[in-house]
Amino acid sequence: MATRKSAKKPNVSADELKQYYRDMLLIRRFEEKAGQLYGMGLIGGFCHLYIGQEAVVVGLEAAADEGDKRITTYRDHGHMLACGMDPKGVMAELTGREDGYSRGKGGSMHMFSTEKQFYGGHGIVGANVPLGAGLAFADKYLENDRVTFAYFGDGAANQGQVYETFNMSALWQLPVVFVIENNQYAMGTSQQRSTSSPDIYHRGEAFGIPGEMVDGMDVLAVKEAGDKAVAHCRSGKGPYILEIKTYRYRGHSMSDPAKYRTREEVQKMREEKDAIEHVRDLLISGGHASEEDLKAIDKEIKEVVNASADFAKESPEPATDELWTDIIADVAPQNA
């Protein structure tokens, strides 16, 4: 593994750095396990893995405060783990079981946790962007000083409702961070083939929304940009755009053979830019952790992931009467 120089010295503590390592590794190992369970037929339908993009959510969660909200599209497992949702509940939802976050009725693309302020898990590309601005609208209305992270991809960035939302968010000064996770491919279409001008973060300028590009393979850079964006939103200055350049190692979904890019391109990213290896290097070279320390973390994460898989296999399928529940609410929900 080629070592990479970080743009600057980490301004976080050794403990924080170790936590990032742990959080990113949890996502990667969880996703690998999900891929394996998919292969065994235990997970069905569409399953979009987050492998390669871990630094984005881990860096931004480090910038979030208690009570801040997040919403994303369907490549959502990483967001859920990063905001502290239980891997067992997430994996059990993937296997469509009773103990899943949506009691087996949502699946990989539709999971929610009001407890952790995770508002989904949405299957329609771009639709979550106005929804996220709506959460921020509620926070501003209720004057509660919270910020919403609305994540979407480079593909969603071409949907019209994104710009409708940029306009209204700027007009009404909503506290929302638009996070564009630019992994460079909208399913099989590269950004070059879909996007007239490559720098998506500039697209807020027409609405007066500041934006910046961030190296999404460097968790420290993401954290720093996240801090800045959150401070901007929380101070009442309205929305902020972060275009975070990242890369997914796996196909768009499990059934994508990824013929639109070369194996060498993927291999090069993994070898030269991997976000987890980056933090690993920082920990070792900075003398913050030994190989043994990291091996112990690896082992611990492996156990957490295996336990989630066992739990997800053992949890029963939902009772058949679940078919008819949760269609209409009888009492007012406590969403916020």
Add this chain to the structure above:
Amino acid sequence: MATEILMPALSPTMEEGTLAKWLVKEGDTVNAGDIMAEIETDKATMEFEAVDEGTIGKILIEDGTEGVKVNTPIAVLLEEGESADDIDTASNAPAAKAKQSDTDEQKSTPAEAKAPAAPKSDTSPDWPEGTEMQTMTVREALNTAMAEEMRRDDTVFVMGEEVAEYEGAYKITQGLLDEFGAKRVIDTPITEHGFAGIGVGASWGGLRPVVEFMTWNFAMQAIDQIINSAAKTLYMSGGQMGSPIVFRGPNGAAARVGAQHSQDYAAWYAQVPGLRVVQPYSAACAKGLLKSAIRDPNPVVFLENEILYGKSFEVPKMDDFTIPFGKAKIWRDGADVTIVSFGIGMTYALEAAEKLAEDGIDAEVIDLRTLRPMDTDTVIQSVMKTNRCVTVEEGWPTPSIGSYISSVLMQKAFDYLDAPVINCTGKDVPMPYAANLEKLALTSTAEVIDAVRQVTYR
């Protein structure tokens, strides 16, 4: 412990595949993420990656093998310190078990059809006898309903095009900006898709939005947010997150505004589980149902009608007047035929009933008021008495609210029917502009009278 590597499922529909090519050989060390083989699925050739680290102890299925069932062991992976000799023969046995406890059991117990319940309709009056009444237009009723609910609950707000400073394209929000201020009465840009989504998000964030569409025709730009985001999220979240939001505005044909501004969406939205769908006729129903809609924890599609806005009705003078969903209203008792309608269709239904009475045909007229949930019990009970039914609506015929009612009556009141049910609907054409053609495209009192004569053979 040696672990078996199983033939993976690499698409939602794959049951077997071809093990096209091994990219590792026995004795090779692999790390998580390394590509081990190429596998042809029903759709494509996929790369198959290692999940665990270890050494390839044995390859069980050779290159080029076709028809390898999902979950068949294809290789054995050894952990650090193990050798190929450790491979247990048992692990070579085909271990492809059934995917899940699943299917047979599931298939043998299909979703149970709900047993037809004996119809028992709620015939209680909407307000107590002797209540003082006042005359009010539908417009005033809707306006008052919103104002009352906004006074009652600070989290209720109104947003839409021209709702604040212009006071509503149809003046339904007149005076609201003055009383409640710009924080709660919000002019949006012309951007239905976006503000419908912002409304749904706000409903998740603890507010109770009333989103006005200048007309429901424009809400087609926003229908994804109404259905995919508002209606389905309670279910998809396992009951965690509901969407207490009202989408309202004029629906159906106004007059001479052409095809793109003249569509009735009743049957479209009534099809969607997770929504409540309301289409009031009178001012009292508009007021009582809109207040219920704003308080309801579910997304409500509230379909008004421009022609009815200016029509006056008696409305009870009550401090807090609401009407529950799923309760039809019998406007006229009758013994010879049941006419079922809702919204502006009621004007044809009631007018027809009066003219028919002159000829001695005694029609019962039912206003459904809410289309989801729909009070079919009241309709069934009525038809058990009259043995004949005509439905009236302005929407298109295939399929329609009327065709659904026909099916319910066939299933639950077949033995009581003395004639086929007739559906009076808008014609199966886009709305024309020319005055004569537009009149033909809509249903009419004359058509309702004809239909009643057919089902009563008179």
